[in-house]
Amino acid sequence: MKKIVFTVLVSMFFSAAVISAGPPSGLSRIELLGRHMFKDKNLSYNGTQSCQVCHHPLSGFADRRNSINPETSVVSVGADGVSKGGRNAPSAAYAGYSPMLSMYDDEWVGGLFWDGRADGGTHLRDPLAEQAQGPPLNPIEMAMPDKASIIAVIESSTYAGLFLNVFGTNAFDNTETAYDNFAKAVAAYERSTEVTAFSSKYDVARSAFTAAENRGFGLFKTHCASCHSTDANFGAPASLFTNYHYKNIGVPANPLVPLGGPDLGLGVTVSDEAQDGKFKVPTLRNISQSAPYSHNGSFSTLKAMVSFVSDRHGFTPELNRNLDQTVGNLYLSDNEVNDLVSFLLTLTDGY
Numbered sequence: 001m002k003k004i005v006f007t008v009l010v011s012m013f014f015s016a017a018v019i020s021a022g023p024p025s026g027l028s029r030i031e032l033l034g035r036h037m038f039k040d041k042n043l044s045y046n047g048t049q050s051c052q053v054c055h056h057p058l059s060g061f062a063d064r065r066n067s068i069n070p071e072t073s074v075v076s077v078g079a080d081g082v083s084k085g086g087r088n089a090p091s092a093a094y095a096g097y098s099p100m101l102s103m104y105d106d107e108w109v110g111g112l113f114w115d116g117r118a119d120g121g122t123h124l125r126d127p128l129a130e131q132a133q134g135p136p137l138n139p140i141e142m143a144m145p146d147k148a149s150i151i152a153v154i155e156s157s158t159y160a161g162l163f164l165n166v167f168g169t170n171a172f173d174n175t176e177t178a179y180d181n182f183a184k185a186v187a188a189y190e191r192s193t194e195v196t197a198f199s200s201k202y203d204v205a206r207s208a209f210t211a212a213e214n215r216g217f218g219l220f221k222t223h224c225a226s227c228h229s230t231d232a233n234f235g236a237p238a239s240l241f242t243n244y245h246y247k248n249i250g251v252p253a254n255p256l257v258p259l260g261g262p263d264l265g266l267g268v269t270v271s272d273e274a275q276d277g278k279f280k281v282p283t284l285r286n287i288s289q290s291a292p293y294s295h296n297g298s299f300s301t302l303k304a305m306v307s308f309v310s311d312r313h314g315f316t317p318e319l320n321r322n323l324d325q326t327v328g329n330l331y332l333s334d335n336e337v338n339d340l341v342s343f344l345l346t347l348t349d350g351y
C-alpha cells in the first residue's frame with residue numbers, strides 16, 4: 001500500500017514537472033504563441049505569406065527569396081506574388097532593442113524600418129509590437145481586409161487554445177485588444193532566444209578568432225564602430241552593431257527597384273529636408289546570411305558592400321545631399337576589405 005501511494009506521488013510529481021517545464025523549444029508560452037503566428041501563412045488573404053516568408057531563420061530573419069538570389073531579387077514580393085515594396089527586408093532579429101524614435105543631440109535615434117516610421121508612438125509604446133500590426137493589413141504584404149478577419153483566423157487556428165491560455169478566456173471578445181495581444185506575442189517571439197540569440201562566434205568564441213578575424217575586428221573598431229557600435233548599448237547583453245542613428249552613406253539607386261524618384265528615407269518620416277536620404281544604421285548580426293545589402297539591395301555580396309563603404313567613388317548617390325563624409329572615403333586596401341569581411345562572418349548566430 002505504501003509503495004502504491006509512493007508511486008502515485010512520484011508520478012504526480014513528474015507529470016507536474018513536465019507541465020511546468022513549458023514547451024520543448026525552451027520558449028515561454030507567449031513566445032511560443034508568437035512563433036505560431038510569425039509562421040502562419042493563413043494570416044495573409046490567400047494563404048501564401050507569413051512574417052517568416054520575408055524574415056526567414058536561414059537568412060538571418062531577412063527575406064530568403066532575396067538572399068538565395070541577391071543579384072536579381074532585392075525587394076520583397078507581396079501576397080499577390082507580384083507587388084513589390086520599394087525596400088530590401090531587414091532582419092527582424094535584434095530589432096527589439098531599438099528605442100522609440102526621438103532626437104538626441106540633434107540626431108534622430110531609434111524607431112523601426114529603414115526610415116524609422118514605426119516610431120513607437122502608438123498606445124503600445126513599443127516600436128516592435130507596433131511594427132507587427134502593419135504587415136497583415138498592408139495591401140502589398142499580407143493584404144488581410146481588416147483586424148476582425150485576422151482575429152477570426154487566429155480563433156480557428158490550431159494554436160487558438162494557447163492564445164486563450166496566455167491572454168485569458170475572453171481573449172477573442174474584443175477585436176482591438178486581441179490585435180494588440182497578437183502584436184505583443186509576435187514581438188515577444190522576435191525578442192526570444194530563438195530569434196535574438198547572441199550565439200555567434202563573436203559572442204561565444206572570440207578567443208578562437210583567426211588572425212584575419214582579429215585584424216578585421218581591429219579595423220572595424222577604427223572605421224565602423226562609430227555607427228555599427230561594438231558597445232553593449234540599449235540594454236542589450238552584447239553589441240548590436242548599430243547605434244540606431246540615421247545616415248545617408250550615398251548608396252546608389254537600384255535599377256531593379258521601381259520608384260518615381262529618390263527614396264527620401266527618414267526625411268519623409270520627420271518632414272525635414274535636412275534628414276532626406278538618411279536610412280537607419282542596420283545591425284550587422286547574421287549579415288553573412290541576409291544578402292542583398294543596403295535599403296534597396298544595391299549590393300549583392302558582402303565584399304561589394306564593404307568595398308563601397310571603403311570607397312564610394314564611381315557610384316552616383318541616390319540622393320546627393322546630406323551625405324556622410326566618412327563612409328566611402330576610407331580607401332582601405334583589398335586585404336583590409338577581406339579582413340573586415342572575415343570579421344563580419346563571425347557575427348552569424350548558432351556557432
Ligand code: HEC
Pocket residue numbers: 038049050051052053054055076077078079085087088089090091092095111112113114115128131132133135136140141142186
Ligand atoms: C512581403 C514581405 C514581408 C512580410 C510578409 C513581412 N515583412 Fe517585415 N519587413 C519587410 C520589409 C520590406 C521591411 C522594410 C520596410 C521599410 O523599411 O520600409 C520590413 C521590416 C520589418 C521590421 C523592421 C526591422 C528594422 O530593423 O527596422 C520588422 C521587425 C519586421 N519587418 C517584422 C515583421 C513581422 C512581425 C511580420 C509579420 C506580422 C512581417 N515583418 C511581415 C517585408 C515583410
Ligand code: HEC
Pocket residue numbers: 220223224225226227228246247248249250251279280281282283284287290292293294295296302305306309310324326327330340
Ligand atoms: C557614418 C555611419 C556608418 C559608418 C562609419 C559605417 N556604416 Fe555601415 N551602414 C551605415 C548605414 C546608414 C547603412 C545603411 C545605408 C543604406 O541602406 O542606405 C549601412 C549599411 C552597412 C551594411 C549593409 C547592411 C545590411 O543589412 O544591408 C554593411 C555590411 C555595413 N554597413 C558595413 C560597414 C563596415 C564594414 C563599416 C566600416 C568599414 C561601416 N559599415 C561603416 C552607416 C555606417
